[in-house]
Amino acid sequence: MNSLINKPDRHDGIIAGLLWYGTLIASAVIMIGIMLGALTQIDGAPNLVQTGQALITLGVVIFVLLPIIRVALMLVMFAHARNYVYTAIAALVLAIIGVGVLLGL
């Protein structure tokens, strides 16, 4: 059987792209947040501190969401390939993460 992994390919490439660009975006958002905080200390404009804080938080949230989006993406890919066993496994992983988050609430 030709598995997903044996094709060097679209699927791996899309997942790689998601994780790489997601990392870039989250890192950039955090960096801008820190820099806004730094700028404020020079200029003395207090408004930017809150924006900076919000951006740092946003960046951290993107990082936490990134692997979860990756699992969701794999679920869609497996479903698209009509690989229902793996679609179910990916759904199970998402469900476990969901339970964890609900327990945290």
Added chain:
Amino acid sequence: MDIATLFWLFAAAFGASMLGGMLGMASGIFIVPILIIAFGVDIHVAIAASIVSVIACSCGSAAPFLKGRLTNIKLAIVLETATTLGAVTGVLLIGIIPTPILYGLFAVILVLSAQQMMARRREPARAILSDPQSLASRLDLHSSFPDRQLGKDVAYQVARVPLGLSLMYGAGVISALLGIGSGVLKIPAMDTALRLPIKVSSATSNFMIGVTAAASGGAYLVRGDIDMNIAGPVALGSVVGALAGARLLMKLPADKLRILFAVILVALAIQMLMSALGIHLWGAGS
């Protein structure tokens, strides 16, 4: 929190992650002790912040492995059922486990890491005959990876998936409890139970670490356990440092670096153990 502290958090994470990256190891294990010892952060805050940097490093370094076809994504998602379940268990346990035990557990993991750092990893004996009734065969986990030295694809079999799953569950618990990627436990699990080629197990382990950490990280996030002013700069520093370290991977004498790292790990273990016993030589661990 003032901007100087943010900068120092970034710099410390960058340094730890760059050194870790040079040896191909994750920096998560350094982040928690650094935050506790150098920044006087409470251990629970340090763990929650560290888990974000673990996610960041896993995501940031995944692409080359995926493009090199080293990551077995099917095996990863199968094992992730166990690692995420472990992580959720860890999230439930962390509120119950007394802080001194967390310090003690961390010390044990640091010593294990030092030991693993000194022991050379050998290619595990390959499982050659695949049992068509085994879980790995039924899940179509066997695969191949491109071996650059041989210049061709090398097929490999995946062995003893149930044993691998139980070890991964343990790795997930430890990951959530200590805010680390648990590579120190995942790698032996992959070598001894699943018997994967080293490159495949490193790539697949790294890929799984992000999801494992996201399971606990998501819970810590909604609980409000993550201090953004610590987690943000630390995650950023870790990613940039890991990418820089991977570039420098070949340029330094790895053996001396290895010994240095083992010594640092043991020193941190001693410090954590003393914190467990309530002795503080320096710093302000809670």
